[in-house]
Amino acid sequence: MSRNSEDSKPMSLSADAALLKRLQNGETAAFESIFHSYYPAIFRLLVGLLGSAADADDVAQEVFLKLYRRPLSADRQHNLGAWLYRVATRLGYNALRGQGRRHRREELWEHRRQADAGSGPEQNALQAETQTEVRQILAQLPFKQAQILFLRHHGLAYKEIAQIVGCKPGSVGTLLARAERAFEARYRETLPTTERRGDA
Amino acid sequence: MHKKEGQLRAYLDHQVPAEESEAIEEHLKTCETCRQRLDTLRLRSEAVASAMGVLAEPAGGMQPSTTRAFAQFQRRIEPESVSRRSMTIMWNRLTSGRWRAAWAAFTAVVVLALFVFYPPLRTAASDFLGVFRVRKFTAIPVNLSALESNPTFATILESALSDQVEMTQVPGPLTSAESAQEASTLAGFEVRLPDWLPETYAGPPKMQVADETAFRVTVSGDYVRLMQEALGKTDVPVPAGLDGAKVYVAIPKVFTAMYTSERGLLLLVQAPSPEVTLPADLDITRIGEFALRMAGMSEGQAAHMAQTIDWASTLVIPVPMQYAAYTEVSVAGADGLIISERSERADPELVLMFERDGIVYGVQGSVPSEDLIAIAESMF
Numbered sequence: 367m368s369r370n371s372e373d374s375k376p377m378s379l380s381a382d383a384a385l386l387k388r389l390q391n392g393e394t395a396a397f398e399s400i401f402h403s404y405y406p407a408i409f410r411l412l413v414g415l416l417g418s419a420a421d422a423d424d425v426a427q428e429v430f431l432k433l434y435r436r437p438l439s440a441d442r443q444h445n446l447g448a449w450l451y452r453v454a455t456r457l458g459y460n461a462l463r464g465q466g467r468r469h470r471r472e473e474l475w476e477h478r479r480q481a482d483a484g485s486g487p488e489q490n491a492l493q494a495e496t497q498t499e500v501r502q503i504l505a506q507l508p509f510k511q512a513q514i515l516f517l518r519h520h521g522l523a524y525k526e527i528a529q530i531v532g533c534k535p536g537s538v539g540t541l542l543a544r545a546e547r548a549f550e551a552r553y554r555e556t557l558p559t560t561e562r563r564g565d566a
Numbered sequence: 567m568h569k570k571e572g573q574l575r576a577y578l579d580h581q582v583p584a585e586e587s588e589a590i591e592e593h594l595k596t597c598e599t600c601r602q603r604l605d606t607l608r609l610r611s612e613a614v615a616s617a618m619g620v621l622a623e624p625a626g627g628m629q630p631s632t633t634r635a636f637a638q639f640q641r642r643i644e645p646e647s648v649s650r651r652s653m654t655i656m657w658n659r660l661t662s663g664r665w666r667a668a669w670a671a672f673t674a675v676v677v678l679a680l681f682v683f684y685p686p687l688r689t690a691a692s693d694f695l696g697v698f699r700v701r702k703f704t705a706i707p708v709n710l711s712a713l714e715s716n717p718t719f720a721t722i723l724e725s726a727l728s729d730q731v732e733m734t735q736v737p738g739p740l741t742s743a744e745s746a747q748e749a750s751t752l753a754g755f756e757v758r759l760p761d762w763l764p765e766t767y768a769g770p771p772k773m774q775v776a777d778e779t780a781f782r783v784t785v786s787g788d789y790v791r792l793m794q795e796a797l798g799k800t801d802v803p804v805p806a807g808l809d810g811a812k813v814y815v816a817i818p819k820v821f822t823a824m825y826t827s828e829r830g831l832l833l834l835v836q837a838p839s840p841e842v843t844l845p846a847d848l849d850i851t852r853i854g855e856f857a858l859r860m861a862g863m864s865e866g867q868a869a870h871m872a873q874t875i876d877w878a879s880t881l882v883i884p885v886p887m888q889y890a891a892y893t894e895v896s897v898a899g900a901d902g903l904i905i906s907e908r909s910e911r912a913d914p915e916l917v918l919m920f921e922r923d924g925i926v927y928g929v930q931g932s933v934p935s936e937d938l939i940a941i942a943e944s945m946f
Contacts, residue, residue, distance in 0.1 A: 398636065401632070401635075401636050401639065402632050402636065405632045405635055405636070406632055409635070414621050414622065415621070417621070423635060423638075426635070427635070427638065427639055427642060430639060431639075431642065431643070434643060496617075496620045497620045497621060500617050500618060500620055500621055501621070503617075515614065515618065516618075518579075519615065519618040519619075519621070523581065524576060524579070524581040536572070536576075537572065538572075538576065538581070539570075539571070539572035539573060539574070539575035539576030539577075539579075539581070539582075540570070540571060540572030540575070541572075542572075542575055542576075542579075543571050543572060543574075543575040543607060546575075546607075546610050546611055546614045547610065549614050549617070550610050550613060550614060553613075553614075553617060
C-alpha cells in the first residue's frame with residue numbers, strides 16, 4: 367500500500383510511519399498528534415453513517431481506543447489513514463446494526479407521528495424516515511458491500527477505497543457494481559412505503 | 567470482446583486511467599450490448615446515489631471539537647493507564663534502570679509463559695477449573711538471542727498483550743502508608759519490615775500499597791504460532807487445549823517499602839501469592855514442557871525438566887543467561903532464589919525471592935547476596 371504526494375490525507379505515509387514508530391515507543395504526544403489529525407475525518411465519516419453526533423463520537427472513540435491498545439507496526443508499512451477508515455467502517459457498521467435493532471420501531475413511529483400531527487415540517491420527517499430506511503438497508507447488506515457503498519458515497523477515490531477494503535484498485539468497480547445491485551434489490555423491497563409516501 | 571462490468575462501472579465514475587477510458591469509448595461506439603449495460607449501471611448507480619444522498623451532512627453542521635473529544639478519550643483510558651502502571655510497577659522496580667536490557671528479553675519469555683510459569687498449587691476450587699498459587703521459585707536458564715535478533719518480536723508481543731489480556735479488575739492508585747501497622751491494615755495481611763539493614767540505608771522507608779488487580783488471558787493459537795516463528799521453533803507441536811484456553815490471574819494487594827541511599831534503592835515487595843486459574847483439562851506438564859522448549863531447551867531436556875518441576879506449586883522464572891545469573895538459597899527456613907545482574911559494575915543489582923506462610927517476598931538492591939539474605943531473615 368502506498369500513497370502518492372497529491373493525496374489529500376492529512377499526512378504522508380512517511381510521516382505516518384514516523385508517528386507510528388513513536389507511538390510504539392509509548393510516546394503520548396505521538397498518539398495525541400494522530401488523534402488530532404484524524405479524528406475530524408473519522409467523526410464526519412461516522413456521523414454520515416450513523417446520523418447522530420453522539421453515536422459517531424462513541425464509535426470514533428472506540429476506533430482510537432483500538433489504536434491505543436494495539437499500535438500498528440511502523441516497519442510493516444501500515445497506512446494509518448486506511449487502517450482507521452477500515453476500523454471505523456467496521457465498527458460503524460456494527461453500530462448501525464445495533465442501532466437498527468434498538469431504534470427502528472421507535473424512530474419510525476416517532477417520524478410518522480410528527481408527520482401526522484404536523485408538529486414539524488413534513489418534509490423533514492419524511493426525509494428522516496428515508497434516512498432510517500437507507501441505514502436499515504445498509505445494515506442488512508453484507509459488511510463488505512455496505513462498506514464499499516458507503517465509502518464511495520462519502521466521496522473517496524477508488525484507489526483510496528482499495529487501500530481501505532484491502533483489494534486491488536481494479537476490483538473496486540466490480541465490487542461496487544455488485545454492492546449497488548444488492549442495495550437496489552433491498553431498496554425495491556421497501557418500495558411500497560416509498561410509493562405511499564410519493565402519493566401523500 | 568465486451569468490457570467487464572467493473573471496468574464500465576469505474577468508467578462511469580471517471581476512475582479508469584486515460585488510455586483505458588479511450589479504449590472503452592472506442593468500444594462503446596460499436597457495441598450496443600455494452601452501451602445497454604453501461605446504461606443499466608448508470609441508472610442503478612444514480613438511483614443508489616440518490617438514496618444514499620439522504621445520508622449526506624446532517625442538519626446543523628455537526629463539527630466535532632477534537633480537543634473535547636481528546637479530553638474525553640483521555641478520561642476513558644485513564645483507568646487503563648493506571649492499571650497498566652500498577653501491573654508493571656512491581657516488575658519495573660524489580661528490573662529497573664540498569665536492568666532494562668534484561669527486562670526486555672525477560673518480558674518476551676514471560677508472556678509466552680504467563681499461563682505456565684505462574685502455576686502452582688492446585689486446590690479443588692471448582693469442578694471445572696484448577697486454581698494455582700505460587701509456593702516456590704525455580705529459575706531456568708533461557709537463551710534469548712533468537713528474539714533479540716528479530717525486530718518484529720516486540721510488535722508481536724505488544725499485540726499479543728493487548729489482544730489476549732483483558733483487565734477484569736482495574737486497580738485504583740497506590741495508597742501511601744505512614745507505618746507498618748497502617749500498611750498491614752490497608753494490605754489485609756501482616757507486612758514485615760527488616761530489623762537489620764546495611765548501614766548505608768536509612769529509614770523510615772516509603773511505604774505504599776497497590777490495589778488488587780485481576781486480568782484474563784485468552785490464549786490465541788495465532789499468537790502462539792507467531793511466537794514460535796519468532797523463536798524459530800515451529801517444529802514443536804502446540805499442546806492440545808492451549809488455543810483458546812482462558813487463564814484468570816488475580817493479583818492481591820501488594821505492599822512495597824523503599825529505602826534510599828547513595829547506593830541506590832533497596833526495595834521490599836510483599837504480597838499473597840497471585841492466584842492463577844486454569845482450565846482443568848489443560849495438561850499443565852505438557853504445556854510446561856512446551857514452554858521450556860520455547861525457552862530454548864532440547865526435546866529431551868524439556869521433557870525431563872517438565873517432569874521434575876512440581877508445576878502445582880512452582881513459579882518458574884526464565885533467566886536470560888547473557889544478562890543474569892541465579893543461585894538457589896535458603897532464607898528463614900524457606901527455599902529462595904537470587905537472580906543477579908551480569909555487569910561490569912562494582913555493585914550489580916540482585917533480587918531475592920521466596921515464599922513463606924502464603925506470602926511472596928521480594929528484596930532488591932545493589933547489595934551482596936549475604937546482605938540480601940540477612941535483610942530478609944531480619945524480617946522474621
